[in-house]
Amino acid sequence: MARENPNIIITGTPGVGKTTHAEQLARATGFKHLSVNQIVKDEGFHEGKDEETGSWIVDEDKVSPRPPRNPPLASSGGYILDWHACDLFPERWIDLVIVLRCDSTTLYDRLTARGYKGKKLEENMDSEIMQVLLDEAREAYKEEIVVELRSETTEDAEGIWRGWRCG
Numbered sequence: 001m002a003r004e005n006p007n008i009i010i011t012g013t014p015g016v017g018k019t020t021h022a023e024q025l026a027r028a029t030g031f032k033h034l035s036v037n038q039i040v041k042d043e044g045f046h047e048g049k050d051e052e053t054g055s056w057i058v059d060e061d062k063v064s065p066r067p068p069r070n071p072p073l074a075s076s077g078g079y080i081l082d083w084h085a086c087d088l089f090p091e092r093w094i095d096l097v098i099v100l101r102c103d104s105t106t107l108y109d110r111l112t113a114r115g116y117k118g119k120k121l122e123e124n125m126d127s128e129i130m131q132v133l134l135d136e137a138r139e140a141y142k143e144e145i146v147v148e149l150r151s152e153t154t155e156d157a158e159g160i161w162r163g164w165r166c167g
């Protein structure tokens, strides 16, 4: 069944600008921004925090059955899914995957400003340098729906979605 509107994943290493882009895109299109991180925190879909990295340990069994209980996601679409992994969302629900990328110096500054240090900082920097999320997205979805975008300047974040329309 064809969806009325596309479902779009915005993914990338923490700090690349997923929230920023998802908010801009939601404003431009009227689509619903669904931040998985927020859902995990708000609904307690986690098993506490990793002591070493300070990150939430996500309980994927609790998060993943959620979208089917949310029929518009599969049928009418119009969701912007913001998460630093793509494996939660089955291929059949997804029409476009945007993988945001950022140069190391910029990302380092953003993550340290957020208070990341030690292992957590190192792991995220390595993940971006090794393009882990881009490779994951290319493995999980058809190549032609995976788009890589730079997110280094304000113009990258705001300019791109101005006047953006679907359909």
Ligand code: ADP
Residues within 6 Å of the ligand: 012, 013, 014, 015, 016, 017, 018, 019, 020, 021, 110, 150, 151, 152, 153, 154, 155, 156, 157
């Ligand atoms: P994520 O959701 O991927 O963790 P955020 O959207 O929270 O990333 O962005 C992290 C920080 O970087 C924020 O302070 C945000 O304002 C800044 N930022 C993100 N993208 C850009 C960009 N393209 N240009 C300038 N600053 C950006």
